[in-house]
Amino acid sequence: MDFTIPENLRMMQETIRRFVQRDLEPISRQVEDEDRIPEATVQKMRDLGLFGLAIPASYGGLGLGVLSECLVYEELSKTNACFRSRIGTNNGIGSQGIVIDGTEEQRQKYLPRLASGEWTACFALTEPEAGSDAAAIRTRAELRGDHWVLNGKKHFITNGDIADVATVFAVTDPEKRARGGITAFIVERTFPGYSVGTIERKMGLRGNHTAELVFEDCIVPRENVIGGEAMIGQGFKTAMKVLDRGRLTMGASAVGTAQKLLELSLDYAGQRVQFGRPIAQFQAIQFMLADMATQIYAARQMVHHAAWLRDQRGTAVVKEAAMVKLFCTEMVNRVADMAVQIHGGMGYMKDYPIERFYRDVRLTRIYEGTSEIQRLVIARELLK
Ligand SMILES: Cc1cc2nc3c(=O)[nH]c(=O)nc-3n(C[C@H](O)[C@H](O)[C@H](O)COP(=O)(O)OP(=O)(O)OC[C@H]3O[C@@H](n4cnc5c(N)ncnc54)[C@H](O)[C@@H]3O)c2cc1C
CATH class of the missing domain: 2.40.110.10 (Butyryl-CoA Dehydrogenase, subunit A, domain 2)
Known part of the structure; x- marks a missing residue:
């Protein structure tokens, strides 16, 4: 078994990481307050090819495999969730019906405009x-x-x-x-x-x-x-195929957000002093940090394995995708809750991004199939 992420994928991950740090994170508060992404930022996302991540190169996209796509979403999800949602809906559920089941004419007509971000x-x-x-x-x-x-x-x-x-x-x-x-x-x-x-x-x-x-x-x-x-x-089958792929990238996004929450919590716990010492020295805080890190580690391996499996097979991995969506989205909700707890009252204040993450991750257990529906899918596959 080789768990090494190939060099070209690591470079791509690094590019997205820099983009998030330099261009997205500095405006994440502004976007929250104004409830809109500035057009100049959308244009930068277009220039990076983010609108066409999962659209085949022959139609103007980057044509990434599922594992590569997951790595991108992991990085993109370390900031305000609206950026990922904007491009993820376009690449994912918005255009995958045409990618997977569209005719050649439909692909030629629509995908290049969607891949470039000219159309949403x-x-x-x-x-x-x-x-x-x-x-x-x-x-x-x-x-x-x-x-x-x-x-x-x-x-x-x-x-x-x-x-x-x-x-x-x-x-x-x-x-x-x-x-x-x-x-x-x-x-x-x-x-x-x-x-x-x-x-x-x-x-x-x-x-x-x-x-x-x-x-x-x-x-x-x-x-x-x-x-x-x-x-x-046959549209219902198309819908299910589209949602299956999205469950993996949703899992990757949950991992990225959870990682960011862990990093913020580590920083805060190291700086915040109570009873004459940083709260990181209290075992109660250490246990929460340890639980966060352990759950993120498990979730990340799961995403990478299921995405790799999907790339190998080239077809849906129904059970694994539902497991990934279920486990990772529930995990990020637990992690967000611990992050608020570690930040104490500050975790509840709008001055810190923790409360925003806490609200945003709640959605991941609901859309593209609730946790209960994922359990139904998993059970159905097990009992087949
Ligand atoms: C912010 C947001 C964005 C969204 N974006 C899109 C989008 O782009 N496109 C789109 O088509 N949809 C979208 N959705 C819809 C989303 O997929 C649905 O909200 C979701 O599938 C749940 O459906 P519902 O809200 O009607 O809840 P309901 O189906 O009414 O569920 C209510 C509760 O009952 C539970 N439940 C239902 N049936 C069962 C069962 N058989 N067994 C056990 N429990 C069950 C559910 O798990 C849930 O806990 C979005 C939703 C939100 C909130």
């Missing part, structure tokens, strides 16, 4: 009545002549307010639903009948928005069914 993508599955039970979506698509007509509403859609193109899941056969009755469509913002509804107010992840998307007799050309006519009714 989003993934629209969730609806007010269909969250964990995604097969219960109500958005309908009906074929009328040479186009489909979509009606329905999505909510909680990351990048929904700024996306130029959305992967939208709609019911095409109410009898079959997840078993051949849900279809994935590429819907452009300018298509008639497409509109952005309310921008939702949330606990954290400021700087990156979620929004409702509304489809009122929205006209979608026939050729915009992901994968073409042969894929009509």
